[in-house]
Amino acid sequence: MTYCVGLRIDDGLVFMSDTRTNAGVDSISTFRKMHVWSEPGERVIVLLAAGNLATTQSVVSLLDERTKAISERTPTLLETPSMYQAARLVGNTLREVIASSAPEGQTAESYFNASFIVGGQIRGSEPRLFMIYPEGNFIEASDDTPFFQIGETKYGKPIIIRAYDRTMSFAETVKLLLVSFDSTLKSNLSVGLPIDLFFYEKDTLKPGLKKRIDRDDPYYRTISEGWSDALKNAFKSLPDFPE
Template sequence: MTYCVGLQIDRGLVFMSDTRTNSGVDNVSSFKKMHTWNLEGDRSITIMTAGNLATTQAVVSLIDERSKEPSERTPSVYAAKSMFQVATIVGDTLKEVIKTHANSGQRADSTFNASIILGGQVADGEPRLFLIYPEGNFIEAGADTPFFQIGETKYGRPILVRAYDTDMTFEQAITLLLVSFDSTIKANLSVGLPIDVHVYETDSLKEGQKVRIEADDPYFNDLSMAWGVALREALGNLDTFRF
């Protein structure tokens, strides 16, 4: 599995993804699931992928190839005039890859499906955040649904639902997401460190700060410990049930 979250706040977009992929518990590897395309002063685009690794890597490679040759920039995420167009390109590419594999006459134990979180800003548009389905269609985040999760989403959801705040700082948002990731990692072997982070600041139109949090990161380990203690304390401070 995988765990990725894209979060929209007033200040911009925050992306966080784990790097563990597994095909059974004896075939575990690390792959980057976050990819960005940037053109300073014009656009910054980030995608995170969950699902069949062959599918998601093919999608990323196709998007990449098509954005390299200026003469072949159709459809390119660099040529798209809006984030909606970018989402359409990514969705079409995803659908195309799944269709190609599914029609190849081969059978696979797992399906070729994948989901993608896409976010960014193009020229004078707003920063936008999308969730793209294997069918190539997509939905957009808004005030009511300010974040998307893909992969192993359930363990880390309660804290996001409870503690999200639209005027958080980037640092607070990352802390919240790390707690959500920590809850997931504690409960599910198929999600693991290192964790990739990308922060896109509204109207900056360039790649934002990127961080990789490694398995032995002292801040993450302290946070995990502190959160465990804080949860127990918070629970202890609640009015205990009485019969």
């Protein structure tokens, strides 16, 4: 399992993902689930992956390989005319990988399933954010649904819903997402540190801040400990049940 979030704010797009994969409690590994393609001045595209590791790695490898060895398979992620077409390309590649991996009769709801968040900006259009389902179809973020989660979503969703504001600064958004991730980390062993962070600033058309946050990161520890203390204090401040 994993936990990944892509979120829209007025200043741009913020992405965060954990790095844990597991095939049982005795087989835990660290793999990067965040991938970035860019051409400065032209486009920045970010992909977050969750699901079967072999499937997600195959999809990412094919997308990356085709940007470097262009053949009859065009356009690539570095050539798509819009983010909508980039999302379609990721969905089609996912279907291709699942079809080639699964035995006859196997479906996307099988052991081979995977899902993705893809977002970014291409010159001439606004930043856009999509969630791609295991079947290869997708939906786009909007003002009503400004963020997407994939993987182990239920523990970290409530804090985002309660505290999100599209006018938040990048620093405030990172704080929000770290609280969401910390709640998930404490609730599910299949999600683990380190955490990858990426910020794309609207209209810059170049990669922004990219950072890996591990357990010893001073800011992460401050957020984790501060959130725990805040919850305890909030609980104590509530009135007791009247007997």
